Amino acid sequence: MKEMIKMVVVLTILSVLSGGGLAALRQNWQEDIEKQQLKFVKGPAIMAVLPDVSNDPTEKRFKLNPGTKEERNFFVGLENGKKVVAFESTGKGFGGDIGIMIGVDPETDKILGVGVTTHSETPGLGSRAKSDAAFTDQFKGKSLLEPMKVKNDGGQIDALSGATVTSRGVAQGVTEGGNIYKALKPQILEKLKSIQ
Amino acid sequence: MAKSLVQEFTKGLWKEIPPFRLVLGLCPTLALTKTVENGIGMGAALTFVLVCSNILVSVCRKLIPGKVRIAAFIIIIATFVTIVELAMQKFAYPLFLKLGIFIPLIVVNCILLGRAEAFAYKNGVIPSIFDGLGMGIGFTLSLSALGAIREIFGTGFITIWEKPIHVMSDAFVPFAFMVEAPGAFVCLGLMLCVMNLLGKK
Numbered sequence: 001m002k003e004m005i006k007m008v009v010v011l012t013i014l015s016v017l018s019g020g021g022l023a024a025l026r027q028n029w030q031e032d033i034e035k036q037q038l039k040f041v042k043g044p045a046i047m048a049v050l051p052d053v054s055n056d057p058t059e060k061r062f063k064l065n066p067g068t069k070e071e072r073n074f075f076v077g078l079e080n081g082k083k084v085v086a087f088e089s090t091g092k093g094f095g096g097d098i099g100i101m102i103g104v105d106p107e108t109d110k111i112l113g114v115g116v117t118t119h120s121e122t123p124g125l126g127s128r129a130k131s132d133a134a135f136t137d138q139f140k141g142k143s144l145l146e147p148m149k150v151k152n153d154g155g156q157i158d159a160l161s162g163a164t165v166t167s168r169g170v171a172q173g174v175t176e177g178g179n180i181y182k183a184l185k186p187q188i189l190e191k192l193k194s195i196q
Numbered sequence: 197m198a199k200s201l202v203q204e205f206t207k208g209l210w211k212e213i214p215p216f217r218l219v220l221g222l223c224p225t226l227a228l229t230k231t232v233e234n235g236i237g238m239g240a241a242l243t244f245v246l247v248c249s250n251i252l253v254s255v256c257r258k259l260i261p262g263k264v265r266i267a268a269f270i271i272i273i274a275t276f277v278t279i280v281e282l283a284m285q286k287f288a289y290p291l292f293l294k295l296g297i298f299i300p301l302i303v304v305n306c307i308l309l310g311r312a313e314a315f316a317y318k319n320g321v322i323p324s325i326f327d328g329l330g331m332g333i334g335f336t337l338s339l340s341a342l343g344a345i346r347e348i349f350g351t352g353f354i355t356i357w358e359k360p361i362h363v364m365s366d367a368f369v370p371f372a373f374m375v376e377a378p379g380a381f382v383c384l385g386l387m388l389c390v391m392n393l394l395g396k397k
Contacts, residue, residue, distance in 0.1 A: 003261060003263075006261050007261045007263060007264045010259060010260055010261060010264065010268065011264055011267060011268060011271070014268055014271045014272070015271055018271050018272070018274070018275040021275065022275060022278050022279070022282075025279065025282055026282060029282055029283075029285075029286045032286050033282070033285045033286055036285060036286065036289040037285075037289070039289070040289040040290055040293065041293070122376075123230070123372075123375055123376070124372050124375070
């Protein structure tokens with residue numbers, strides 16, 4: 001019995017110390033960590049899809065709910081006095097979900113840029129969707145309201161050689177983004193008005 | 197314990213070098229050694245956790261009842277791993293992005309539990325620190341060596357702190373198999389084979 005109590009006491013003390021310490025540490029560092037996430041994950045992707053903005057779009061953002069899933073961040077960039085928007089969408093790739101950042105001009109509905117943020121595609125093949133700008137540049141200037149397809153499926157996008165599934169995933173992700181954009185456009189315009 | 201501190205330290209560098217001699221903790225070894233940088237990062241994280249958990253296990257070894265020692269080790273190890281994960285997110289986010297899921301998975305890395313059980317629970321604090329340091333550095337060296345071989349043959353150059361250093365001539369065609377998962381198995385096997393051949397003498 002005595003041994004049993006000792007076991008319980010020791011494990012309880014250890015757990016309490018560990019849990020308490022970690023919670024305190026997390027609380028303290030939370031803000032810095034979020035900043036780092038915006039800086040290293042979202043920031044470069046946003047700058048890549050909104051090349052001509054003069055502000056830091058990670059600082060001007062709002063959240064909207066596209067319906068089924070969780071809220072999405074919309075990042076606002078200022079381009080010569082014009083407001084442009086970047087947001088993230090996902091497509092099904094070869095090795096899992098592909099995160100895709102889409103930059104769009106809400107006045108013309110034209111795509112300003114597309115960039116892959118997160119993926120688990122095959123290194124050297126599908127991973128080129130992220131590194132090969134010639135592939136993602138194909139989306140530039142097209143209307144976000146149109147569905148995107150690779151040429152094999154009768155569409156307008158040249159697939160990466162050896163990575164058709166990935167290319168298809170990116171195209172599907174952009175189409176998906178277009179659907180979100182279509183559904184939320186009135187709300188996006190509403191929000192943009194209130195942002196300086 | 198008749199072994200000197202120097203011996204406790206150096207055994208981790210060759211005689212019991214993880215993962216080759218212990219053949220423990222192979223999951224991060226195989227998955228993360230695509231590049232030298234990842235190897236060093238993973239090794240450093242593991243060294244920190246190993247030294248800290250060794251110290252704490254050794255300090256508390258009289259207090260922890262034998263029957264629940266494994267549970268207590270896991271709590272201690274998990275705490276330090278979470279600290280490393282948070283610290284990495286705060287100070288070295290790009291590295292965190294590369295290592296990703298393998299940082300939390302250090303918790304189940306057998307080297308840690310193995311050292312806590314086999315060494316720190318039975319020895320004093322000072323030898324435990326040296327044991328942890330030796331094992332950690334050994335692990336870092338192994339991962340870096342494996343990473344270097346795979347990166348050189350797989351891509352033709354080594355990237356350290358964002359600066360690619362060309363090792364192979366321009367005519368070299370990258371052997372992409374090496375940076376894929378099966379390449380890690382083959383490479384690890386060959387290195388183990390070479391180490392066994394050298395050790396036989």
